[in-house]
Amino acid sequence: MSTETNLPNTPAANRRDFLRWSAAASALPFAAPAIGSEIVSPGEVKRYVKLGRTGHEISDISFGSSSLRPGQENLVHLAMDRGINYFDTAESYTRGQSETVIGRALKGKRDQVVITSKIGTKADGKADAFMRRLEGSLRRLQTDYVDVYMNHAVNDVDVVANPEWHAFVAKAKEQGKMRYSGISGHAGRLIECLDYAFDNDLVDVVLVAHNFGQDPKFYEGLTKDFDFVANQQSLPRVLAKGKAKNVGITVMKTLRGGRLNDMRPYETGDATFAQAALRWVLSNPHVDAAVITMNNEQKIEEYLGASGWREVAAGDRELLERYAHLNRESYCVNVCNDCEGACPYGVPIAEVLRTRMYAVDYQDTAQAKEEYALLETNAAACLSCSGEPCAKACTHGIPIDRLCGPTHRLLA
Numbered sequence: 001m002s003t004e005t006n007l008p009n010t011p012a013a014n015r016r017d018f019l020r021w022s023a024a025a026s027a028l029p030f031a032a033p034a035i036g037s038e039i040v041s042p043g044e045v046k047r048y049v050k051l052g053r054t055g056h057e058i059s060d061i062s063f064g065s066s067s068l069r070p071g072q073e074n075l076v077h078l079a080m081d082r083g084i085n086y087f088d089t090a091e092s093y094t095r096g097q098s099e100t101v102i103g104r105a106l107k108g109k110r111d112q113v114v115i116t117s118k119i120g121t122k123a124d125g126k127a128d129a130f131m132r133r134l135e136g137s138l139r140r141l142q143t144d145y146v147d148v149y150m151n152h153a154v155n156d157v158d159v160v161a162n163p164e165w166h167a168f169v170a171k172a173k174e175q176g177k178m179r180y181s182g183i184s185g186h187a188g189r190l191i192e193c194l195d196y197a198f199d200n201d202l203v204d205v206v207l208v209a210h211n212f213g214q215d216p217k218f219y220e221g222l223t224k225d226f227d228f229v230a231n232q233q234s235l236p237r238v239l240a241k242g243k244a245k246n247v248g249i250t251v252m253k254t255l256r257g258g259r260l261n262d263m264r265p266y267e268t269g270d271a272t273f274a275q276a277a278l279r280w281v282l283s284n285p286h287v288d289a290a291v292i293t294m295n296n297e298q299k300i301e302e303y304l305g306a307s308g309w310r311e312v313a314a315g316d317r318e319l320l321e322r323y324a325h326l327n328r329e330s331y332c333v334n335v336c337n338d339c340e341g342a343c344p345y346g347v348p349i350a351e352v353l354r355t356r357m358y359a360v361d362y363q364d365t366a367q368a369k370e371e372y373a374l375l376e377t378n379a380a381a382c383l384s385c386s387g388e389p390c391a392k393a394c395t396h397g398i399p400i401d402r403l404c405g406p407t408h409r410l411l412a
Contacts, residue, residue, distance in 0.1 A: 043301050045083030046308030049288045052248030053204055054180050056114045056147065060282055061307045062086035064252065064293040067367045068098040076105035078300055080113070088207065088250070088291045090118035090152055091137055095370060103142035110143055116205070117141065118152035118184055120374075123159050127168035134172055148205045148248075149178040155187035157196045166202065180204035186253055187350065188340060194238045198245055205248035207291060210235065211256040212280040212320045239286040249288050254281050257361040262326050266319060271305065273323055276316035278306035295364070339400060342393035345381035349390060349400055352379045356407040365410075372411040379408035 048057040063079045065088060076087070087106070089098045099117060106113055117137045121130065134149060149172065154160055160183060172178040183202075185193055186209035197203045212218045214235060242249055255277050263273035278290050294300045339349040352375070359368035372378065387401025394400050 043082055043304055044307070045085075045304065048085075051086075051114070051205060051250075051288055052243075053246045054114075054147070054248055056086075056248075058086040058114055058289055059084045059307070060289050061278065061303050062088060062250070062289045062291045064291045065089045065098045065102060066093045066293050067295045067362075067364050068101050069094050069366075070097055070101060072295070073101055073105040075294060075297065075300065076102060078297055079294060080106075080109070082300065082304055084300075084304075085112065086114045086116070086250075086289060086291070088116045089141075090150075091133060092118075092120060092152070092370075092374065094367065096136075096140055099137055099140035103140050107142055114147045115141060115143065116148040116150065116182075116207075117146050118150040118207075120152045121159055121162070121165060123156060123162055125159075125162060125164055127164045127171065130165065130168040131172065134168075134177055138177060145177050145179060148180045148182055150182040150184045150205070150207060152184050153187065154183050154185045154193050155189045157189070157192055160193050160196050160202065161200075180248075182206050182248070184252070185209070186354075188338075191234045191238050194242065198238070198241050198247065201245065203247055205250065206242060207250045207252055208235075208239075209253040210239075210251035210281055210284075210287065211254050212277055213256045213324055215280070215284075218280075218320065218324075236284075236286070239284070243286040249286055250291050251281050251287050251289075252291050254278055254290050254292055256323065257327060257357055259323075259327060259361045263319065263323055266322055269315075271313065271315070272302055273319050274299075274302055275306040276312065276319045277323075278303060279309045279312050279316055280320065282306065282309055283311045293362075338395045339390060339393040342390040342400075343381070344389050345385070346377050347379050347381055347404060348375060348377060349393070349404060351375055352404050352407050353398070353400075355411055356403060359407075359410060369411050372407075378412060379404040380412065382408060 045059040045061065047060045049060055050056070051058050061084065063076070063084050063086065068075070068089070079087075087102055089102050091099065093099070102115070106115070119130065119133050119137075134146075137146065138144065149169075151159065151165060159165075169178065169181045173181070181203060182205035183193065183197055184207035190208060194206065194208065197206070216236065239249055255274055258274070260272070260274060267273060278292070281287055281290050290306075292303055294303065343349060352372075355368045355372040355375070358371060359365045362368075382405040385405075387405075390404070391399070391401040
């Protein structure tokens with residue numbers, strides 16, 4: 001039985017129209033479906049998908065709140081008005097303000113939404129401390145329970161395996177404070193952590209980094225001058241494993257840095273790079289929904305233009321390839337982590353460059369500074385280092401030695 005709910009005038013309901021449009025548009029450079037057409041009309045959710053074993057039907061484009069701040073309750077209301085019913089937050093997002101805003105905005109509407117929150121933990125973390133942090137999230141969210149609670153940004157199997165975390169999960173579920181549990185991840189040991197979690201049936205839902213540039217299919221047929229390849233060759237396999245075990249699969253980092261302004265000159269037909277990137281991940285049958293940060297009304301409208309799609313549109317690949325070419329010398333593939341151990345001072349290069357992405361690509365210096373402040377070791381050592389140890393550590397050719405020092409100056 002299908003787990004999707006297709007609303008009227010969706011791509012699935014208009015397959016014949018899609019084929020007719022596709023044939024006409026395929027000759028146009030970077031063509032994509034026109035906004036306002038009967039194929040894809042923007043601004044509303046067009047497909048709901050069952051989130052694995054939870055049974056919840058959630059919007060295929062869902063609300064990420066990593067930069068949500070006081071005064072932005074209207075964005076949550078707009079998202080709901082457009083049909084979004086899945087809201088993803090975390091204790092660390094804007095230092096708890098994200099949860100507070102969502103709590104205020106959704107007061108009186110709790111039964112209409114699915115809320116996920118998250119905390120970062122360590123391998124030696126204790127169950128009592130986890131419970132106190134969950135209760136803090138519940139107070140900020142003004143609710144008695146979260147639908148999904150995740151161990152956030154895991155990059156160590158020992159963190160996933162921590163028996164204290166699992167004791168906490170069992171107790172929180174028994175007390176009704178948490179319905180389902182999961183993990184999120186976007187760093188170098190993501191595959192290892194997912195394999196362990198799936199093999200030991202430890203999660204109900206996951207949130208993982210996934211975008212066209214991490215998909216081996218994207219590199220098939222590319223010209224030889226495109227000189228790097230995907231590092232997450234096992235991602236399709238492990239997502240299929242999770243799906244087979246009826247785990248809900250949500251994805252993040254779908255825009256590969258989100259330098260949207262770089263692509264505006266190449267977008268035609270009122271369709272955008274962001275929509276192409278979202279369609280790419282939603283075309284993966286093992287992905288339930290894309291969670292994407294929505295920090296203004298325009299982005300909500302734009303991102304929802306990809307809702308309902310189960311395949312890429314004509315011209316999407318050209319947009320994605322152009323974006324990859326434009327940004328291949330500056331985008332850090334955090335899930336690669338080939339540079340790990342290159343710095344003699346222990347600077348976590350991939351994490352430093354991830355915070356740089358928030359500042360430079362997302363244009364959100366406040367979030368970047370908050371994330372940078374959480375690093376146990378920052379890039380201060382890079383200011384007095386020659387850069388030689390890490391100069392050639394990136395297998396993608398990113399000039400690490402020229403990026404980490406300036407990132408510390410910007411964010412410290």
